[in-house]
Amino acid sequence: MLRFDELDSTNAYAKRNCSLIENQTIIVAKTQSAGRGRLSRSWLSEPGGLYFSVVLKPTQITHLANLTQLMALSVCQVLRELGVAAQLKWPNDVLVNDKKICGILSEAVTSENKFDALVLGVGVNIAQTDLSRAGQPAVSLAMLGINYDAEKMLQQILDRFFAQYENVLQNGFSAIRTDYLNYFPYIGKEVIIAHGTTPTRGTVQTISPVGELILNTPAGQTVISIGDMCI
């Protein structure tokens, strides 16, 4: 485990130093000066939050996208154990009362067209009391009235994640589909998928055995494998 008081971004650090970092190393920072989110967004990373990246160098590179979903599920399960009504928003956000409590940014590192590593970056809002600058509706454990130790949370998330890691590497999303669907409240709901210039609107039918979102749209059944789900 590599610990820092401050980094620009744990993901950026992992990518810069990837060749020197061992498989399954965890990089943690108390704050980030340039925390990054999905879709080129930034991630507010003030003291009190949990910011870490897991560097994975599996020999087999099938089902990598499902590892991100496993991480979201792991965070969701840890929060549920604390009595928090956490839910999953496909593909890998964790929300409480429709506000974001955790975001995950997964990035592949490649060199000369060869896969080197997957960096799974996780931000969990824990002790922050003001997330008004997060750029989206956000909530922390403290704002829900729960005081919890970030270090303990990190360990619990990692325990859950690595308990299912090999299973997901071997079997993909089907290894966690039942658990994931337990915390996925959007079946039957109308959603919009933002990706590229044309959004797709439809009703959520299910999540497929490989982890894609299946929508019923006016054009028929549509399989979404990438995008941002807007409610």
Ligand code: BTN
């Ligand atoms: C999202 O947009 O929902 C993903 C946010 C991911 C934030 C985490 S914090 C630790 C790691 N380092 C980063 O710069 N980003 C991720």
